[in-house]
Amino acid sequence: MKLFDVYPLYEVTPVKAKDVFVYDEKGTEYLDLYGGHAVISIGHSHPHYVRRLSEQLEQIAFYSNAIQNPMQQELAEGIATHSCLHDYRLFLCSTGAEAIENALKLASFHTGKKRVIAFNNAFHGRTSAAVAVTDNAAINAPLNQQHQVTFIDFNDSAALKKELQKEDVCAVIFESIQGVGGLDEPQAEFVQTMETLCNQHQACLIADEVQSGFGRSGMFFAFQQYNIRPHVITMAKGMGNGFPIGGILVHPDIKAKYGLLGTTFGGNYLACAASLAVLEVMEKEKLQARTLVLEAYFREKAAAFPEIKKIKGRGLMLGVEFDFEIATLRKALIYQHHIFTGGSSNKKLIRILPPLTVKEKHFDQFFQALRSVLDEL
């Protein structure tokens, strides 16, 4: 049987990985500055992660959400400690898109309304409502187009106000740092306006932290650099360091009811063990604070490159923008210098989303390779 061919693939076959490196079947070492779409947070196969998951597997791996699972409570407490969002409530699922679906569904249940405001260039996933609030017509099937969604620009307060005044909006969903869209951020004043207007018009503000959350931006959640309290916060990617786990944090104003949300796999023992291991390593190795040190180092090194137009993003969620398209550059980095980087819908920008355990010397390796590729282009 052949695979359903939906992914354009690089000619690399990883068989092993350790910390910031990935190895192919011939033993070639690749520096991973992409973390498989920002998923690898504490480094590939971190010993504590491997131990915690192995021990859990020996005990119990799965049961449905029909029994007591104290590990979910332990994870909720861990997330509360790291995020300081003690009064929010945790619901666990398995992917980013599932977190978005649940966030939007909850907003609709809570407000009794159904239109959503999303932003140009947004990416929120590929399932029903998640893809409908994603700004990419090519991945929206006619089925998905049935959702009522209005896209506006970041920082356009007048448009936001005009839409919310129609009183049919259940949610405004935003990324504090756009991921797939290319690392653009709303202005602080606009973020504050979003919260005020949502509260005035009984709409829920949803912060999509699927990519930027779990310490990557230097804050536990990227929205926490603003003084807002979103109604729902979505998370996934870095949460499990590769084990599929996602979740939402729900504001105390939104009340739970039996049957409101549900999932078979969400919050299983292995997923909880993976995410607890991530939080434990983050704390022990002070990874969140390190992201800001590494960002400063990256920006300082990048300043020596006249070809680099701009560095976007925060912490270890960075975009390097050039004034030319970067597809050839990325290929040269992978095939000649064995360095993984990411692309985005901005064709002139490479994304840097390394494991949070990356060190200055790895960035030195990247900039050395970049110099050599740029000289050859």
Ligand SMILES: Cc1ncc(COP(=O)(O)O)c(C=O)c1O
């Ligand atoms: C900001 C954001 N939200 C949601 C998603 C969807 O996550 P998943 O691919 O786990 O469904 C992504 C994935 O890239 C994302 O970047």
